[in-house]
Amino acid sequence: MEEKAISKEKHSKHAKLAKPMGGSYHRQEWAILGTPCGEIRKLVGGLCAVLGEKWKLVYLDEDHKASEEEYNSSMLSGHAFLEATNKINYFRFDHATAPSSFEAKAIFNPLDAVFINGNHFAASRQIVVIDPRKDVVKKIDRLTNISLVLMTEGQTQIPEEVQSRMNPGTPVISIADTQRIINWMASQLELSVAPVKGLVLAGGKSQRMETDKGLIFYHGKPQREYMYDLLSAAGIQPHLSIRTDQTYSVSEEANTVMDRFLGLGPYGAILSALMSDPNAAWLTVACDLPLLGKEHIDLLLQYRNPSKVATAFYNPETDFPEPLITIWEPKAYQVLLNYLSQGYSCPRKVLINSDIELVNVADHAFMMNANTPDEKDKALNLIAVSAKFN
8 A cells, every 4th residue: 555645844733823922820920939938928018019009910829728717608618619709998709720821811911910929839930039948949940030039138158059040140139128129120020011013004994985094195195104104203113904905005115914803993903913913012093093193102102001901092072092093002912802702892992991091182183083085175174274384
């Protein structure tokens, strides 16, 4: 019988997608180990007390023994899978089982960083404490990416096993130097802020305008090119969001994001951008905003809050956030997908019901939409009048 040739190339059934950076629980996670659990909790409490005013932080810990009394008084003892309780000062979810790594990432997605008791759990980065009360060498296998070493009182030597796993230039700080530790962590959180990329929403069918809105000349060039250049002038790498049937009309030199969520309009374009690079924040601008200028993009960037899901302008005419001049943070990817799974594809609805930074401006004329021929003519007249006085 004739033998069939077997391909040496590995067969893949699944599409290769860009993955968000991160570890077991979050994009930004640190396991703290090498000292008693009480000391770890105290350290994290000090960090949260100062940094928690700006950043959303979480602490992942484990009890040393189960409380039978607490468990027996809960709904979980009666085979409920989840008990949700409004504790007045906070809200608590008690699960019957521990979440998987994938579930934990979903739970922690809205947050900015996760601090982990490394005596119980591993993480992608570590803060190692040199403390005679806890021999960190016993957990040497967990030391894969040491970010910081803290020395307790009287400790001057770092074990050779730990030194061999330290990255070049790893800072070593006294655990008593609280301010220096806070400053170091603050700098790490600032460095973790995602870069911003720009997205010109140019993939619409312009049915009301009866011609492609991206090709209208408001400023001496096609509007989508004008918007593209505005983003570039603001120091942002620009991209055109387009349909596959528009590729012929786009310069080969232009950065593009193909719409991979068909039939969803701007919502699909935003998701397609986040799918192409989930580690970037995306500043979206629509082609139907002929009065938008670089100064407005600069203003949005100035007020950007990376701890929020998004940063958007408040539009007093609609009394809602303006979804198409918005910075969507990486954490918005999961939020948008979640709304989509519930049957919603309105970016404004996501902004209204999410934790966002809302920017108020005195002059909101630049938010005027031009979706019809009459609105186009009005915009052209306004631009002409403005040009006479400038």
